[in-house]
Amino acid sequence: MKIGIIGPGAMGTFLAGVLGKHNQITLVGRQGLDIERVEIVGETELISEIDFTTDVSELSDTELIVICTKAFDTEVAVKGLIDHLPSECKLLSLQNGLKNEEIIAKYIGEERTIGGITSHGVTYLGTGKVKHAGKGETVIGGYPNRHDEKEIAEVFDKAGIKTELSDNIIGHIWKKVIVNVGINPITALLGVKNGFLLEDEYLHCLVEEVVDEATEVAKGYTELPVEDTFEETKRVAKTTQDNRSSMLQDIDNKRRTEIDQITGAVVEKGEESGVSVNVNRTLHGLVKGLERSYL
Numbered sequence: 001m002k003i004g005i006i007g008p009g010a011m012g013t014f015l016a017g018v019l020g021k022h023n024q025i026t027l028v029g030r031q032g033l034d035i036e037r038v039e040i041v042g043e044t045e046l047i048s049e050i051d052f053t054t055d056v057s058e059l060s061d062t063e064l065i066v067i068c069t070k071a072f073d074t075e076v077a078v079k080g081l082i083d084h085l086p087s088e089c090k091l092l093s094l095q096n097g098l099k100n101e102e103i104i105a106k107y108i109g110e111e112r113t114i115g116g117i118t119s120h121g122v123t124y125l126g127t128g129k130v131k132h133a134g135k136g137e138t139v140i141g142g143y144p145n146r147h148d149e150k151e152i153a154e155v156f157d158k159a160g161i162k163t164e165l166s167d168n169i170i171g172h173i174w175k176k177v178i179v180n181v182g183i184n185p186i187t188a189l190l191g192v193k194n195g196f197l198l199e200d201e202y203l204h205c206l207v208e209e210v211v212d213e214a215t216e217v218a219k220g221y222t223e224l225p226v227e228d229t230f231e232e233t234k235r236v237a238k239t240t241q242d243n244r245s246s247m248l249q250d251i252d253n254k255r256r257t258e259i260d261q262i263t264g265a266v267v268e269k270g271e272e273s274g275v276s277v278n279v280n281r282t283l284h285g286l287v288k289g290l291e292r293s294y295l
């Protein structure tokens with residue numbers, strides 16, 4: 001398959017590497033980089049030959065585009081693409097955050113929009129080089145309902161990214177956002193690893209409150225694919241106990257975080273539907289304040 005990947009960061013470089021073994025990959029960045037091959041170390045070890053470009057017109061014969069920018073860059077990235085894509089080309093988001101698919105569908109139509117989540121952990125080591133830090137579930141599905149994504153799931157499976165097809169991708173996206181609102185802001189504010197949330201009694205309760213609020217909001221928009229979102233959040237915190245969350249890494253490196261697209265989006269939806277989101281609003285404000293102190 002001819003696949004375009006937008007964003008040569010951690011996730012984009014990883015996917016270019018694993019998918020590059022059996023597919024023709026064009027990795028697209030917004031600034032010129034010298035990448036002819038990508039290297040993955042860690043759980044997966046491989047080197048793949050790929051094409052790199054900053055010129056989106058080179059995607060004119062692409063069958064699938066995977067968006068791997070941070071969620072706050074989705075709109076600009078998609079807007080820049082749409083005039084250059086063949087009419088059959090589909091766009092898949094594997095980002096975090098609540099609104100990526102909504103943004104993609106606005107520009108390209110729901111029938112060509114595929115939603116997704118992935119819990120593979122990837123760390124950026126440098127241009128064209130990443131560490132595959134841990135495996136996790138990947139789920140994709142047509143937005144808002146399933147279309148025909150079987151071939152794409154097979155391409156990902158063949159690349160070693162075991163991929164589930166879902167009729168309820170919105171529910172999966174909400175589930176991931178709920179876990180993220182529970183783990184990311186608190187670890188980012190306190191500078192602690194994910195596992196610390198399970199050790200401290202006060203933080204344990206705080207996570208429960210944050211997750212409960214977000215779950216109540218989610219129920220107004222979707223059917224969640226797990227019964228107990230707090231248990232799910234604790235499970236993720238346990239399996240990633242030695243990790244520094246992506247939001248904490250962004251704070252550490254004085255980069256913009258995805259707080260608006262994760263916690264901010266839940267607060268917005270809560271206010272829209274009249275569900276109390278006081279704790280999430282507070283965490284959103286604190287992370288925004290921290291971000292403003294260095295941005």
Ligand SMILES: NC(=O)c1ccc[n+]([C@@H]2O[C@H](COP(=O)([O-])OP(=O)(O)OC[C@H]3O[C@@H](n4cnc5c(N)ncnc54)[C@H](OP(=O)(O)O)[C@@H]3O)[C@@H](O)[C@H]2O)c1
Pocket residue numbers: 006007008009010011012028029030031068069070071073076077080094095096097118119120121122123124246258
């Ligand atoms: N890393 C993980 O383990 C992981 C796991 C699951 C989900 N995710 C999600 O995946 C998404 C990407 O995360 P990441 O860790 O890969 O972020 P990242 O390392 O910051 O990479 C984002 C990349 O997108 C590029 N970009 C931004 N706008 C662009 C545009 N218009 N055209 C082309 N490239 C553009 C950025 O380029 P510049 O350098 O020019 O800014 C950067 O290289 C996020 O939503 C994240 O939450 C990540």
